[in-house]
Amino acid sequence: MAKTKSAYFCQSCGYESPKWLGQCPSCKGWNTFVEEVVEKASSRVPEWRSTAATKGESKRANKAAIIHEIVYSEEQRILTADKELNRVLGGGIVPGSLVLIGGEPGIGKSTLMLQVALTVPNVKTLYISGEESEQQIKMRAERLLQTAKADCYILTETSMQHIFKQIDQVQPTLLVIDSIQTLHSSQIESAPGSVSQVRECTAELLRFAKETNTPVFIVGHITKDGSIAGPKVLEHMVDTVLQFEGDRNHVYRILRAVKNRFGSSSELGIYEMQGSGLREVSNPSEIMLSQREEQVSGTAVAAMLEGMRPIMIEVQALVSNSAYGTPQRSSTGFDTKRLNMLLAVLEKRFGFRLSAQDVFLNIAGGLRVEDPAIDLAVIAALISSQQDIALSPHITFAGEVGLSGEIRAVNRIEQRIQEAEKLGFVQIFISKYNTKGLDAKKYDIAIRPMATLEDVFRALFG
Numbered sequence: 001m002a003k004t005k006s007a008y009f010c011q012s013c014g015y016e017s018p019k020w021l022g023q024c025p026s027c028k029g030w031n032t033f034v035e036e037v038v039e040k041a042s043s044r045v046p047e048w049r050s051t052a053a054t055k056g057e058s059k060r061a062n063k064a065a066i067i068h069e070i071v072y073s074e075e076q077r078i079l080t081a082d083k084e085l086n087r088v089l090g091g092g093i094v095p096g097s098l099v100l101i102g103g104e105p106g107i108g109k110s111t112l113m114l115q116v117a118l119t120v121p122n123v124k125t126l127y128i129s130g131e132e133s134e135q136q137i138k139m140r141a142e143r144l145l146q147t148a149k150a151d152c153y154i155l156t157e158t159s160m161q162h163i164f165k166q167i168d169q170v171q172p173t174l175l176v177i178d179s180i181q182t183l184h185s186s187q188i189e190s191a192p193g194s195v196s197q198v199r200e201c202t203a204e205l206l207r208f209a210k211e212t213n214t215p216v217f218i219v220g221h222i223t224k225d226g227s228i229a230g231p232k233v234l235e236h237m238v239d240t241v242l243q244f245e246g247d248r249n250h251v252y253r254i255l256r257a258v259k260n261r262f263g264s265s266s267e268l269g270i271y272e273m274q275g276s277g278l279r280e281v282s283n284p285s286e287i288m289l290s291q292r293e294e295q296v297s298g299t300a301v302a303a304m305l306e307g308m309r310p311i312m313i314e315v316q317a318l319v320s321n322s323a324y325g326t327p328q329r330s331s332t333g334f335d336t337k338r339l340n341m342l343l344a345v346l347e348k349r350f351g352f353r354l355s356a357q358d359v360f361l362n363i364a365g366g367l368r369v370e371d372p373a374i375d376l377a378v379i380a381a382l383i384s385s386q387q388d389i390a391l392s393p394h395i396t397f398a399g400e401v402g403l404s405g406e407i408r409a410v411n412r413i414e415q416r417i418q419e420a421e422k423l424g425f426v427q428i429f430i431s432k433y434n435t436k437g438l439d440a441k442k443y444d445i446a447i448r449p450m451a452t453l454e455d456v457f458r459a460l461f462g
Helices: 047-053 083-088 109-119 134-144 160-170 195-212 233-237 336-350 372-387 413-422 453-461
Strands: 004-010 033-039 098-103 125-129 152-156 174-178 216-220 240-246 252-260 268-274 277-280 299-306 309-321 329-332 357-363 395-398 427-431 446-450
Touching: 004 195, 083 252, 083 268, 098 109, 098 195, 098 233, 109 125, 109 134, 109 174, 109 216, 109 277, 125 160, 134 152, 152 160, 160 195, 174 195, 195 216, 195 233, 299 372, 299 413, 309 372, 309 413, 329 336, 336 357, 336 372, 336 453, 357 372, 372 395, 372 453, 395 413, 413 427, 446 453
Parallel strands: 098 216, 098 240, 125 152, 125 174, 174 216, 299 395, 329 357, 395 427, 427 446
Antiparallel strands: 004 033, 240 252, 252 268, 268 277, 299 309, 309 357
């Protein structure tokens, strides 16, 4: 019998220590160490390798190769029926990749993964659940109206040893794990969901994915501060990290790529939660623009980019006299520090007295925006609210604002202009430094190049 040893693990980052520590040296967290009994490392035999050894397989040792002698071939990606997921992943599922998807409870992670497992064409999938019974999964599949697919196998199991035995029998082309916190390996003598169990189970799935060239999707829980539960090394081990966001009180969900070794890490997909599952939203600009019967002050439309996708979003601002001694500064979906910087530019450079007024800013639709190109729309919405002058709903903005009040150029201006033209906008305000090499005659929308904020104020408010 193998000897066992006791070690202490940080529940926040997974740092291992032979003794208990009050503060973690890695993440600086206090009182995060818990004791776990683990087997001696020399006696461990990975579940996947032990299963393969029963079939007489042996792993061939790799040899070093000169880089110019390595033959590279384009990966043949697996395309799902979900176009939003395909784009977020960078063009489809890469064989042998390990994808981690996290999100709040009840946000729709299991629904999304079951939809993928049921609708991938000509692919045998194995959906492993450690949280629900087969009857519960069948009931959800009936609601999704996708039960006609015959190549989807359901397994309710939490033991890694039993899971790999079923994998050997089924031989799936795609594997879905829901969720990693429910699995446990016989090599680790600690409770499921602990740092060592999560790390060991993920390592076994990573070995399986790379050695068999099988893509694996892992569903992960999140902590109360929004980060994925378990050690931080979990996010470093996987190839792609997806975050499923949204408010359970609203119908729209956002799938955001946080890390992606096979594509852009700034892509997002938008879904609408319905009774029959998640529906793809192909034109998110329509849901980001509010429908109003009358024009009101304090609103402006920005032409922004998320990854490769242009999106028109509505910026809402409210500037009012402060009822207390200290004025309030609040923003939803926009960086508060950048809002304070823009307010300082308006007060210092152009004389707008905003230091004694409350300022509230909101990005409609629930998006969190980091594109600096919406600075111009934020400025326009703020001044519109303070002066109580409504802007035309047929005007949009795309420009970054500098500290001296200049309007700086933004990238991929042609895509922003085309999206604004497609949605019926009449004018778009851009930086004059974006007009170099831009053929304005091929667009039906009027392009208004501006050098400073003073030019914008004169054009909007006279």
